[in-house]
Amino acid sequence: MSTTDVRAGAKPLVSHSRSTGQMIVLKAFLLIPFAALVLALPLAWGWGLNWLDLVLAAVFYVVATLGVTVGYHRYFTHGAFKSGRVLRVALAIAGSMAVQGSVIFWVASHRRHHAFADREGDPHSPWLFGTSPMALTRGFWHAHMGWMFQREVTNYDRFAPDLVADNDLRVVNRYFWLWITLSLALPALLGGLLSWSWWGAVTAFFWAGLVRIAFLHHVTWSVNSICHMVGDRPFASRDKAANFWPLAILSMGESWHNSHHADPTCARHGVLRGQVDVSARVIWMFEKLRWARDVRWPRAERLAAKRAKAA
Structure with a gap:
């Protein structure tokens, strides 16, 4: 994949490559939770899982997911609304606890994705290798998680200069390691205190920490892979983004992906009747509480124009 832009004066897509040590740490944070997820089903059969673990996993899942969907994605990447300093920092920390990369890394990568969606330069399109069954199999793996194992790092100064300039x-970006630690330690601490046992801490660490992180990883990555391959495309967009309803609840509305790519800065992705969008409802609540302002809600005339083009 080319990492340069042919436009005169354009900054490079990639700023640097990860070191071997950084790659080892990255693979550990991706593969250890994944191993926990693989072990989860056999271990659930008579070992460790209880209602406290499920409740803690659900709470931390919701917080981290909304940190990514409302914070990393709709707010920081696309500017779908404006907020004050406290909410901005809180969303950045909550998104960091999803362990999908630091806030500036995530935003830069996603803005690059939109700039080159399903074309050369897109960091995680499933269509980069062709349309044969083997090429699409390779593309699915690349879009889902394979791209995360590459050494290249998207250029922050080109794709996220506004975040780089924000003290x-x-x-928050510098202390990403701390938010990862809290994402794993807080469930264990609460599990131990609420059960008043070391075993409660261990099972909470496993289920509400490792398994929860891995499950959220694959829900988010499915938007990159599945939602660019399968689903409905009621709106015109420049790429193959599609709406995939089975993921709507788990992704908090992110799987209405065709709608999003048709109107990226809109605060609501589920814009049609019956399309549940939990993240949009949270933004609506923030607006009612006056924590968010200048929210970019969908406009009927814009939606109609996009549907007409897709017809």
Whole structure:
């Protein structure tokens, strides 16, 4: 994949490559939770899983998922609304606890994805290798998680200069290791205190920590892979993004992906009747509480124009 842009004066797509040590750490944070997810079903059969673990996993799943969908994605990447300093920092920390990359890394990568969606330069399109069954199999793996194992790092100065210039976000970004630690340690601490046992801490660490992180990883990555291959496309967009309803609840509305790519800065992705979008409802609540302002809600005339083009 080319990492340069042919436009005169354009900054490179990639700023640097990860070191061997960074790659080892990255693979550990991707593969250890995945191993926990693989072990989850056999271990659930008579070992460890209880209602406390499920409740803790659900709570941390919701917080981290909304941190990604409302914070990383709709707010930081696309500017779907504006907020004050406290909510901005809180969303950045909550998104970091999903363990999908630091806030500036995530935003830069996703803005690059939109700039080159399903074309050369897109960091995680499933269509980069062709349309044969083997090429699409390779593309699915690449889009789902394979791209995360590459050494290249998207150029922050080109794709996220506004975040780089924000002192608060630079601090949150720098302490990404701390938010990962809290994402794993807080469930274990609460599990131990609420059960008043070391075993409660161990099972909470496994289920509400490792398994929860891995499950959220694959829900988010499915938007990159499945939602660019399968689903409905009621709106015109420049790429193959599709709406895939089975993921709507788990992804908090992110799988209405065709709608999103047709109107990226819109705060609501589920814009048609019956399309549940939990993240949009949270933004609506923020607006009612006056924590969010200048929210970019969908406009009927824009939706109609996009549907007409797709027809």
